[in-house]
Every structure is written in structure tokens, then in C-alpha cells.
Amino acid sequence: MNFTVNGVAHEVAGSELTPLLDVLRNVLGVTGPKAGCHQGGCGSCTVLVDGEPRRSCLLPAGYAEGTQITTVEGLGGPENLSPIQQAFVHHYAAQCGFCTSGMMLAAQAYLDRGGTDDHEAIQEALGGHVCRCTGYSKIIDAVAAAARGESFDLTTTAVGKYTTMATGGAE
């Protein structure tokens, strides 16, 4: 089977029934998608398949043949955080961080569809994602801010300061 993951082409031999999540994590070593419940109930494994959010634990790898897959690694790294990642940092929308990559990819797809800062619409878009730290308010605030196109000075938040220090940026 052939897929492109974050712009890199891969050829993988194996059963088309294997969940895409297992291919990403166990074969390709892409660990941004998390194996939370492994049965579609938590959303921590969500990736974009040709831009559409999908639970990678539920998707037979055969259905991803020939597609472009984006994981959180493909959104941006510590030195080039994407707007949605910056919004999550600015609004303290990650606590333990386990749900964060799935949340951000669902949010990215929502923004790509032209989603607004309407809280009800954001809740509908992220409705299958569970945050066991219960940080929902801050997550929704972050998505709403990104939907408004706000820009963030991450040096003004504690998490942002830590991130910029860790990557050698300004203190």
C-alpha cells in the first residue's frame, strides 16, 4: 500500500484491514496520533486523510491507499507552529496533551471548511473528541480565536515562553 504522510511517500506491505493508526505508529514511527481507546471513542488518533478528519484507529489502511495523510507533525514543529497550534499554546488548551493532536487536526479541518468562532459549531466539529483533563473551555476558546484569525505573541504566556526558550528563541 502507498500513502503520503506529511509530504513523505511510504510503501507498506500488509493487511488492508489493519487500522491506519497501527501503520502510522508501529510501522512508520509517526507517534503524533495517539492510541487512546483504539475503538473510535476518544478522538486522540484523528488524522487528516486528504484533508478530511478521520479516526485512524477505525480506518482500514486499505482505504487510505493513495491518499495524503496529515498528522500533527505535519501541522508545524516547535519552530514553526501553525496558527491553530499557536492558539492552543496561547489559550493553555493543552494540559496533559494526550488529546491535543487529535483536537488540533479536527480543529484544522473545521477551519479549512470555513468554520467560524461560533461555539456551538465548534462543539459539533469537535464533538467526538474527549479531553479527560476536561479543558474544553480553553480548547474551544483556542479554536474560536484561530477562526477569528487572531495572531498570538507566545512570549507573553508561560507555556509560550517555555516553548520559545526550549527552541532557542527569545526569552
Place this chain on the structure above:
Amino acid sequence: MAGASLASGAATEVLMPVSEEEAIAAFGDGADIVVVGGGTIVVPETSYRRLRPEKALLLGRAGLAGVSTDGGRVTIGAATPVQELVGMPAPLGPCAANVADLEIRSQGTVGGNICAGEGHEAPRGDLQGAFLALGATARSAANGEIAEEPLEVFLPKRDGRLLLSVSYDEPAAGAYAGLDRPHTHDYTALSVSGARGADGTVRLAATGAGSHGQRLPSAEGGDADAALNDVSPHDDALASAWYRTKVLPVLVRRVLDELKESA
């Protein structure tokens, strides 16, 4: 390019037909074969090794997806994602919107929802009630023979047949009422769908009141409480039989009222 191999799922022979004819041939008599629509029901079962099928038939690329309308008759392919029904008139649209969340609705298929086996702790087949209320027919195959029959005839024997599509005549009016879910990953504990045909006939059906969707003919004359003559609700993790018995007439009344208002 990374050449790598996978260990899990290796024992199952996977068939991925690319046309309806190939799918029918691959299904054969349906023995020892598990049909996979979107994968949202089957994949957790195989991941956790609760299910180790000899053969898996993946329908995703068999050309069985799509909704078409021909002179007031709507046909929905078995591999159509549930999400494509959201926005359609009641009862189907609101019923589909009440299935899981956006991501799972976009992957799970109409055929998978209709053919889902009985859940262990919850009723499955959310859409069955809506299609029964619409008087839908099911087109299915086994042993290379295609048959089209009423959905209520098809449902009890769905395990042995490959569903290809469902069809129904657009109703004059439709209505849906269901219990709210505590979270999107729960199945709906109980819902009632209703439709009034062009000839004035009212059809009602429930999902969650039995092992699969069932018609409620006794209530179709307008007596909501009579719906309890048609079903015997059971206990599961989502609701007790007592609760379902209390709620069913309420949902039936709401659907009947909505149908009356749109008369």
C-alpha cells in the same frame, strides 16, 4: 520510501472489489466472510481480536456509494457515508445527524448501519427505524442472485446477504423524535421515525425497542400508547426496559403531532 510489513490482521484474507459485480462475486454465499463498509463497527472488533474473520470484504471502493433521485424515488447506495444523509428531510436527516459524531458519520456507511449486528450493550442500527418508516426496500445479493424486498423482510436475515442499496418514495411529510445522547459515542437509546406517504398512509417505526428496528403499526391510527403492543423493549447499558416503555409513547406522540402539523 520505507518498505515495512505489518503483523496484525495477517490471518484474514482481505477482498477489495472495485465494482458491484465483483463485490457480489466475492461475497458468494456469505459464509465465513465479514463485510466491512466504513470499518467503524468491524475494525475495533478485529483490533481487539474479538473477531478473527477468515475473509473480510471491504466495500469502500466497490462503487456502492451515492444518493440518486428518479421521479420521487430515492436510492441510497450501501457504501454511502451516513453524513451524506444529514440535511435530508425528516425522518432520515435528523436521524442521521444523531449518529455518532462528524468524523465517524463521514466514515461509517448506511449499509453498515442497517446491517449492524445486535449490540451487546446498546441497540445498533440507528437508521433502521427511519428507513422502515419510509417504507424502504432493500436490494441485496447472495449466491450471485439479486433480490429487492421490503426492509422489514430483509432485516431479520441481513447476516446472510450483501446489501447493495435501499430505496424509498419521497414522503409527503416526515418526523423524527429521539432521546438525547449523553455523548456522541453513545448509540441512541430509543428513537421513533414517522412518515406520511403521498396517499396519506402513515408509517411509524422505532429503533432501540428491540433487537433491530421495528414498525409500530398499532399506533399508526393515532393512539400513541398502542405502540407498546408492537414491541417488547429490553434492558441494556443505555436504558432499562421500564424506561423505554415509559418513553416510547411520548416519542410516538411527538412524531404523530409533527406529522399532523405538516398536514
